[in-house]
Amino acid sequence: MYQVDRAYSYIFYVSLVLYLVSIFWGLFVTPEDFVQGNSYRIIYLHVPASFISQSLYIAMAIASAIFLIWKVKLSAYLVRSIAPIGAITTFIALISGSIWGIPTWGTWWVWDARIVSTLILFIMYLGLISLHDSFSNHEKADKFLSILVLVGSVNIPIIKMSVEWWSTLHQPASITISDKPAIDLVMLYPLFGSIVGFAGIVACLVILSSKLQILRRERNKSWIKNYV
Amino acid sequence: MNIIKFELLKLRNKSRGWLGPILVFILIMVAFPLTVEISNKDLDQSFFAVLWIAVLLVMMLATEDIFLEDFNDGSLEQFAISDISFPYIISVKIFIYWLLIGVPISIIGSLFCLGFTNSGNLAINIFPILLITSYIFINVFSFGNALSLTKGSVLGTLVTLPLLLPLLIVLGKAVISINLNLNYLGFVALLLGVLSIIIFLIPLIISYIIRAHLE
Numbered sequence: 001m002y003q004v005d006r007a008y009s010y011i012f013y014v015s016l017v018l019y020l021v022s023i024f025w026g027l028f029v030t031p032e033d034f035v036q037g038n039s040y041r042i043i044y045l046h047v048p049a050s051f052i053s054q055s056l057y058i059a060m061a062i063a064s065a066i067f068l069i070w071k072v073k074l075s076a077y078l079v080r081s082i083a084p085i086g087a088i089t090t091f092i093a094l095i096s097g098s099i100w101g102i103p104t105w106g107t108w109w110v111w112d113a114r115i116v117s118t119l120i121l122f123i124m125y126l127g128l129i130s131l132h133d134s135f136s137n138h139e140k141a142d143k144f145l146s147i148l149v150l151v152g153s154v155n156i157p158i159i160k161m162s163v164e165w166w167s168t169l170h171q172p173a174s175i176t177i178s179d180k181p182a183i184d185l186v187m188l189y190p191l192f193g194s195i196v197g198f199a200g201i202v203a204c205l206v207i208l209s210s211k212l213q214i215l216r217r218e219r220n221k222s223w224i225k226n227y228v
Numbered sequence: 229m230n231i232i233k234f235e236l237l238k239l240r241n242k243s244r245g246w247l248g249p250i251l252v253f254i255l256i257m258v259a260f261p262l263t264v265e266i267s268n269k270d271l272d273q274s275f276f277a278v279l280w281i282a283v284l285l286v287m288m289l290a291t292e293d294i295f296l297e298d299f300n301d302g303s304l305e306q307f308a309i310s311d312i313s314f315p316y317i318i319s320v321k322i323f324i325y326w327l328l329i330g331v332p333i334s335i336i337g338s339l340f341c342l343g344f345t346n347s348g349n350l351a352i353n354i355f356p357i358l359l360i361t362s363y364i365f366i367n368v369f370s371f372g373n374a375l376s377l378t379k380g381s382v383l384g385t386l387v388t389l390p391l392l393l394p395l396l397i398v399l400g401k402a403v404i405s406i407n408l409n410l411n412y413l414g415f416v417a418l419l420l421g422v423l424s425i426i427i428f429l430i431p432l433i434i435s436y437i438i439r440a441h442l443e
Contacts, residue, residue: 113397120390127387131375134383143440144375147433148387151371158394 008207015200022193030187039103042096043191048198050093053121054156056086056202061153064146074210076142077217079149080132081209085202087125094118113162114170121159124152138217231317235324246328249290253333256282257340272345276403279337280396283358287365288385290329291373294321295438299377305442314439315431322370322431330362353406360419361399367423367430368392374437395422 026044033040060082063075097115098108109115128145135141162170183191218224239245260278264271298304307317337358342351369385376384402415 116397117394120393123390124387127390131383131387134376134379140440140443144437147437148375151388151433152391155391155394 004207008204011200012204015197015204017197018193019197019201022190022197026187026190026194030190033187036104039100040187042100043187044194046093046096046100047191048195049089049096050118051195052199052202053086053090053093053118054159055199056082056089056206057121057124057149057153057156060086060149061156064149067142067146068150073142074214076146077213078206078210079145080142081213082206083125083128083132085205085209087122087129089202090118090122090125094122112170113165114159117155117159117162120155124155128152231312231320232324235321236327239324239328245293246290246325249286249329250332250336252289253282253286254336256286257336261344275341275344276400279341280361280399283333283337283362284365284389284392284396286333287330287362288369288382288389290325291366291369291385292382294325294370294373295377296373299438299441304438308435308439308442314435318370318434318438319427319431322367325370326363326366330366331359334358334362350406353412354403357399357402357416357419360416360423361395364395364419364423364426365392367426371430371434371437374434374441377438377441395419 023044027041030041032038060079063078063082066072066075067079094115097118101108101110128148131148132141132145135144215224215228256278260274261271264274295304298307308314310317334355338351338355341354342348345351368388368391372385372388374384375387376382398415398418402412402419405412405415
């Protein structure tokens, strides 16, 4: 646990520096966009946040499956500790998208498939937290939370594919694994850096939050007393 | 066969359980035009929005005590250890609820559709969609209800409600295609596909949850 603490602080500072450098690069070094002008620069917040918000849900689903199949208690703690962080990143994605919408679409909000499905993801995160907190028996709560997370994971492909299945205002993904990126390399490098930096920061938050969760749940065990 | 008859009699005798949701549905459909202007030409446009939301909320209401009574009097525990497979009993239960609540609501809904839009074609086409949708809704809300079974609250159904929102998008698109005389069978096939997955998975998941509750 002490080694984890040390590694954790290294990861946090490296990611923070990486994110700040990418933001600085994206805001001041990269040129203006031909169509969107300066407003596109919000992608250095919007894209990492929405990318991470979906990835966190997938991480939760994997942890839930591990908990339900192998009964690993730690992964249940992980599910519970990811949920609030996922809600926050989804919220950041929604708000930054709204702010981006004003100069490019001329509106804060449209009832568009991608945006609505992201809002659903946000509501799902809140629902998961409230479901878990409504049970006083933590073991049952963990079980039900994991089931709901697994069932709710059907939403993730819907969010991902919404820009391709429905005709929406939201632009399709600029970076895909298979195709050449639709975004110029000058803008891509800081974007990539900001995604990695943001992911690192969020990972550290998840570690911190799950540490808190372990301390809270195992507070009566002797090894916790030795640690604290 | 016995279990089907048993569940059917049990729900039929509890008239609050099946008549209540149907009455709420009728009341919503009767009351909503009063809030808009009577001469409004767009009434048939907003009709479908109200129809889907009404079906959604009424199904949420209908499944409110689907497992609660059986759980309290201990018969759910007996089902769980009986020879008949537990997921089968749950799927029968859900089917009976759909038969007594979902089917009447589908018929009434398509009658209201005829009344609001004056289009027999639309009313006939909307009927199978209503049938499939109400079955999907009942299944998913039963799952939500099983989650918060001991709580006796609507929290579980509220938590599962967001899962159904993508379905509402599909329903909206289906109505638009019927209105424009386009081929809407693709949407029906999509709904049927969703149903065919749900109809097998949900009883399995619910039986797992209820067993966890009974531990």
